[in-house]
Structure formats: C-alpha cells, structure tokens
Amino acid sequence: DAKTTQPNSMESNEEEPVHLPCNHSTISGTDYIHWYRQLPSQGPEYVIHGLTSNVNNRMASLAIAEDRKSSTLILHRATLRDAAVYYCILREGSGAGSYQLTFGKGTKLSVIP
Amino acid sequence: SQTIHQWPATLVQPVGSPLSLECTVEGTSNPNLYWYRQAAGRGLQLLFYSVGIGQISSEVPQNLSASRPQDRQFILSSKKLLLSDSGFYLCAWSVTAGTGGGYTFGSGTRLTVV
Numbered sequence: 001d002a003k004t005t006q007p008n009s010m011e012s013n014e015e016e017p018v019h020l021p022c023n024h025s026t027i028s029g030t031d032y033i034h035w036y037r038q039l040p041s042q043g044p045e046y047v048i049h050g051l052t053s054n055v056n057n058r059m060a061s062l063a064i065a066e067d068r069k070s071s072t073l074i075l076h077r078a079t080l081r082d083a084a085v086y087y088c089i090l091r092e093g094s095g096a097g098s099y100q101l102t103f104g105k106g107t108k109l110s111v112i113p
Numbered sequence: 114s115q116t117i118h119q120w121p122a123t124l125v126q127p128v129g130s131p132l133s134l135e136c137t138v139e140g141t142s143n144p145n146l147y148w149y150r151q152a153a154g155r156g157l158q159l160l161f162y163s164v165g166i167g168q169i170s171s172e173v174p175q176n177l178s179a180s181r182p183q184d185r186q187f188i189l190s191s192k193k194l195l196l197s198d199s200g201f202y203l204c205a206w207s208v209t210a211g212t213g214g215g216y217t218f219g220s221g222t223r224l225t226v227v
Contacts, residue, residue, distance in 0.1 A: 034215060036215075036216075041201075041221075041223075042220065042221065043203045043205075043218035043219055043220055043221045044157065044203070044216075044218050045218070046215035046216060046217060046218075049214070049215055096170075099145060099147075099162045099164070099170070100159055100162075100172070101157075101159070101216055102159070103156045103157040103158075104156060105156055106156075
C-alpha cells in the first residue's frame with residue numbers, strides 16, 4: 001500500500017482558513033488522493049478526492065502538488081463543526097487494492113472559538 | 114439520492130453469543146460494500162469487502178464472517194463473540210472501483226462484548 005504522512009494535530013481559529021498537509025512520496029500514477037473526516041462517535045465522512053488537478057467542492061478544496069508527492073486540504077473558513085480527525089488516503093485506481101481504503105492516524109483538527 | 118442504513122446503533126453482547134449486524138444501501142445498484150472496524154483509540158481496519166452478491170473477500174482472519182444475500186444488503190456475523198470483538202463497526206459502499214470515487218459510510222454500530 002502506498003502510505004501517507006500527516007501531522008498528528010493542528011489548531012485553527014474559527015473563521016480562518018485551514019491548510020491540512022499530506023505527504024505521499026511513494027504515490028503511483030494511478031492512485032487517487034482521498035480525504036475523509038471523522039467526528040467523535042461517527043463514521044468517516046467523504047470530503048474530497050482528486051487525481052492530478054486541484055479540486056473544489058462545497059466542503060473544501062484539494063491542492064495537489066505538480067509531482068503529486070504531496071497534497072493539501074483547504075478548509076476556507078473553519079467552523080466549530082469542522083473539528084474532527086482528517087484522513088488523507090491513497091486509493092489505487094484499479095486492481096484488488098482499489099477496494100481498500102487504508103486509514104492511518106490522521107490529523108486531529110481543533111478549532112478555537 | 115443514495116443512503117446507507119446500519120443497525121443497531123449500539124449493542125452489548127455477552128462473550129460467546131452470536132452476532133448479526135445488517136447494512137443496506139438504497140438508491141444505487143451493484144455497489145461495492147465494505148465492513149470496517151475501529152477498536153478504541155485505533156484506526157479503521159477493513160474486515161470484508163464485496164463486489165457482488167455472494168462475493169466476499171476477507172482482509173483479516175478472525176471469528177467474523179460476512180455475507181451478501183442481496184445486491185444492496187451486507188451482513189456481518191459471528192457464531193461466538195470474543196472480548197476482542199468489541200469496537201465500532203462501520204459499513205460503507207462505493208461505486209465500482211476504477212473511478213476513484215469516494216466511500217459513503219454508515220453511522221456505525223458500537224459493539225461491547227462483556
């Protein structure tokens with residue numbers, strides 16, 4: 001499995017942008033970059049995913065480095081409801097590995113009012 | 114729109130008792146289905162996945178089993194629970210692999226084996 005590296009924790013002030021980094025130096029050409037978040041006692045929630053180009057949706061933006069060895073999840077205005085553990089995961093584009101999402105420890109984001 | 118239902122939300126079972134957790138998906142056909150487990154203070158671990166009716170792949174050997182009797186129904190079972198089976202069990206679905214699309218998780222079942 002290709003692996004990702006994330007900081008254990010980050011803090012942000014409410015209503016400020018948050019940039020959550022992820023390193024994935026061993027990413028292969030067909031791996032998709034996924035982000036999920038998990039609130040306490042809830043299942044993970046899909047946030048965004050991308051392959052090569054930057055992506056935007058209603059929840060966040062995903063900035064992917066040109067060499068694809070790192071990416072950044074951007075929350076444009078953090079709210080208290082964004083406090084969660086954020087997981088950066090590589091999903092293989094095909095083959096048996098494409099059925100797996102391997103969750104690491106993620107980044108615990110705290111939002112300060 | 115697609116929805117995923119998982120029940121029960123919480124469950125307390127004695128050691129040695131059987132287990133049956135059910136998950137159903139609505140609004141899509143031929144989904145990939147998954148069972149994950151999250152032990153206390155640990156990350157999510159993939160237990161089983163299924164790409165079609167009757168097709169089950171096991172990722173972790175243990176005393177749990179999974180079945181997919183219908184296209185949008187996924188069941189996690191055990192004949193005799195162990196204390197180590199306690200955890201947060203999550204069902205998830207995704208579209209066919211190859212599109213890189215996201216997973217949708219259910220709300221989970223918190224199982225405590227006593």
